[in-house]
Amino acid sequence: xxxxxxxxxxxxxxxxxxxxxxxxxxxxxxxxxxxAELPAGLDLVAVPGGFSFGDYLRCGAxxxxxxxxxxxxxxxxxxxxxxxxxxxxxxxxxxGLLPGALMRNARLKFICKTLPLTVATTxxxxxxxxxxxxxxxxxxxxxxxxxxxxxxxLERLRGEDRIAFRYAQNPNGSRDxxxxxxxxxxxxxxMMPHPERAVDxxxxxxxxxxxxxxxxxxxxxx
Amino acid sequence: MKxxxxxxxxxxxxxxxxxxVRHALGALGFDGVEGVRQGKVIELDLAEGxxxxxxxxxxxxxxxxxxxxxxxxxx
Numbered sequence: 001x002x003x004x005x006x007x008x009x010x011x012x013x014x015x016x017x018x019x020x021x022x023x024x025x026x027x028x029x030x031x032x033x034x035x036a037e038l039p040a041g042l043d044l045v046a047v048p049g050g051f052s053f054g055d056y057l058r059c060g061a062x063x064x065x066x067x068x069x070x071x072x073x074x075x076x077x078x079x080x081x082x083x084x085x086x087x088x089x090x091x092x093x094x095x096g097l098l099p100g101a102l103m104r105n106a107r108l109k110f111i112c113k114t115l116p117l118t119v120a121t122t123x124x125x126x127x128x129x130x131x132x133x134x135x136x137x138x139x140x141x142x143x144x145x146x147x148x149x150x151x152x153x154l155e156r157l158r159g160e161d162r163i164a165f166r167y168a169q170n171p172n173g174s175r176d177x178x179x180x181x182x183x184x185x186x187x188x189x190x191m192m193p194h195p196e197r198a199v200d201x202x203x204x205x206x207x208x209x210x211x212x213x214x215x216x217x218x219x220x221x222x
Numbered sequence: 223m224k225x226x227x228x229x230x231x232x233x234x235x236x237x238x239x240x241x242x243v244r245h246a247l248g249a250l251g252f253d254g255v256e257g258v259r260q261g262k263v264i265e266l267d268l269a270e271g272x273x274x275x276x277x278x279x280x281x282x283x284x285x286x287x288x289x290x291x292x293x294x295x296x297x
Contacts, residue, residue: 056287057284058287061284061287093289094287099289100289101287101289101290103231103236103290104238104240105238106236106238107238108238108239108242146238148235148289148290149289150289173236173238175287176265183264
């Protein structure tokens with residue numbers, strides 16, 4: 001199973017997500033944002049957390065215009081898997097691969113904390129390793145994680161079972177407690193919390209392991 | 223020629239930063255501030271003949287996120 005991690009100036013979770021994917025059995029390459037093409041035969045593209053381009057203009061807005069973003073979009077449109085975590089989720093909403101937007105946290109504070117998430121659907125290769133409704137502890141570290149989408153979009157996300165994770169206690173004002181969502185084909189997932197920071201006993205928790213195992217496992221079989 | 227783009231959160235989208243500014247003004251004793259909305263101003267230095275249509279395209283594709291923001295162009 002082949003994965004690529006995109007690296008922007010200001011990415012800072014790129015190596016963490018590569019470690020998590022490798023630990024789950026993936027073959028991982030790192031791809032600089034100026035590349036207009038992705039390596040051949042990729043199953044998964046991971047867009048990591050961080051502060052791409054210093055969060056200038058809006059979080060993820062400049063990264064979404066970089067040459068590699070067009071290649072990621074093409075990969076997704078061909079049915080490829082794309083995972084965006086934290087700043088990666090912001091980039092995916094800015095490219096239009098996922099609906100909605102991430103705004104400044106409602107209480108204006110940067111939140112850096114391990115928080116309980118509820119697994120809202122197990123119907124995806126990202127979440128099939130959990131039980132529906134299971135509570136998992138995953139670190140959160142963001143200033144702009146307040147998910148916003150209009151009523152019609154929220155209705156569609158609920159109706160199509162595309163909410164992957166919810167906050168058990170909403171920390172940031174996200175509508176419908178949304179922490180992560182899926183694309184219509186369930187292959188693109190964006191989430192603000194960091195599963196890659198919960199894959200080793202040294203992290204203080206391993207609730208993120210099932211995420212990477214189910215994902216890498218499903219793609220290795222495909 | 224210059225164009226000035228004002229980007230604001232759309233009506234109905236909660237603006238926590240504007241709210242914080244409103245509270246701070248109240249704390250300073252400025253009564254009667256009923257609402258504050260905070261946005262950004264982007265000034266563009268443009269080649270002569272750049273059309274407003276072109277600036278609108280810049281807003282749609284990059285300067286504003288129209289999911290949550292509206293924009294106004296003055297030239």
